[in-house]
Amino acid sequence: MAEDAAPPQRKIIHVDMDAFYASVEQRDDPSLRGRPVVVAWRGARSVVCAASYEARKFGVRSAMPALRAERLCPDAVFVPPDFTRYKAVSRQVRAIMLAHTERVEPLSLDEAYLDVTAARSGLPSATAVAEAIRARIREETALTASAGVAPNKFLAKIASDWRKPDGLFVIRPRQVEAFLTPLPVGRIPGVGKVMQGKLEALGIATVGDLRGRPLEELQQRFGSFGAALYRRARGIDERPVEPDQPVQxxxxxxxxxxxxxxxxxxxxxxxxxxxxxxxxxxxxxxxxxxxxxxxxxxxxxxxxxxxxxxxxxxxxxxxxxxxxxxxxxxxxxxxxxxxxxxxxxxxxxxxxxxxxxxxxxxxxxxxx
CATH class of the missing domain: 3.30.1490.100 (DNA polymerase, Y-family, little finger domain)
Known part of the structure; x- marks a missing residue:
């Protein structure tokens, strides 16, 4: 009997708009271009919604108290958020993605996963799809997006951050192990500073170090997250792209x-x-x-x-x-x-x- 054909290798793209809220503000107000822009209400209780790359050079980051951002970057221009405008641009970007595949999983207004294993646009590769999406975003919104192309969601998300802003990075299946091995464990999504400290205390500083630890040890120390670490160290992520996920x-x-x-x-x-x-x-x-x-x-x-x-x-x-x-x-x-x-x-x-x-x-x- 003939064996069932193996499923095709998945082709996943993670698209991430660059400094989205701040970039929209700079696009719509030419006087803000090239200046450190912080999207936040002023005041002791406010937090940063977004920061332009000019502001990030001073250490300003999203979710940071606005007062701290002001201390780090005294010359920053504070702009109150306008989510109506941001949502309108997000809808434009989503329409561009849907022209290539119906399998789009939004993560927020400014990022999404796409499964282009069988892209409806007929382009020859996932890389070509990512390039086409980025070009059309630039043309239709006057904004830039970075993208990562990889065999799964975990790797695609890392890749999209690799050449930010306005970059494209591709991790092919044969490159996965070599790409992951030297990475600091902090690059694995879900590994924050506390977990990174725990891993480093065990002598695990890189993904290669992590790959050398048996599943049983990681599970014993970190429970179900230990099993996830074991899989990520090997570039394994079987989560499908799930469009239109119901509200959780x-x-x-x-x-x-x-x-x-x-x-x-x-x-x-x-x-x-x-x-x-x-x-x-x-x-x-x-x-x-x-x-x-x-x-x-x-x-x-x-x-x-x-x-x-x-x-x-x-x-x-x-x-x-x-x-x-x-x-x-x-x-x-x-x-x-x-x-x-x-x-x-x-x-x-x-x-x-x-x-x-x-x-x-x-x-x-x-x-x-």
Missing amino acids: SVSSEDTFAEDLPLDALDAQIRALADKTWQAARKTGRVARTVVLKLKTAQFRILTRSLTPDAPPASAQALAEIALGLRTRVQLPDSTRYRLVGVGLAGFSEPDELAVQADLFTGSGVSGE
Whole structure:
């Protein structure tokens, strides 16, 4: 009997717009071009949404407190974000991608994965597709994008950052091991400074070092993430590109003008619960898990969650659960908080939820 033909080698592109929000601002206001632009509201409580490459030279980065950005780059031009404009440009870019493949997985307004294994545009290679997308983005939006081409999502994301800004980098299947071996482990997505420190304490500084450790050791030390590290060290990533992924979480946050104690957050939590509830209703799906997020005055982030027996049925019910989650925050009463957020997660379709309920309430099913 003839063996089944092996599936074709996947061809994945990761497209990442360069300094997207800041670049849109510089495009639309010629006086900002060549200057260090920080997209953020001014004020003690604000954080950086984006920074132009001119600002990044001074160490300014996204999610950094705006006050710190101002200290690092006193000559920076602060521009308040305009997400309506950014979303409009993002839609333009998405349309360009969809002209080449229907398998587009957006990660945010400014980046996406594409599976071009069988590109509808008929171009001869994934590299040609990436070049065509970047050229059309430049032509239609007057902005630049960087792209990475590789056999999987993990490698494509690393590649897109390799020649930023306005660059293209390709990792072919035969090049994977040689490319990965000298990389610092910090280049692996998910390996932050804390994990990098733990790995380096074990003598693991590069991906090559990591590849030399057995799966059992990594799993014993790091659990399921250890297994992921084992696969990444070998360039393995079997995750498919998933277009139009259903919503998995919805949340709302508020940063206060002044730090507040935990017991003074009732009004803010109720308002955020209402906002989150309204957003969740638009998805047409049902969420099971309630999440409370807090950030202390020292920028420590805490999350507490609860999955009740029945999903919250109203904004008020959501608020009551979120308020109750404060009892799980075991910090001193003197702790002050600069931010609170209320979220919903664990979404499923209403009919799926009904089936799950039937499993536990239907006849002949025992909970013992």
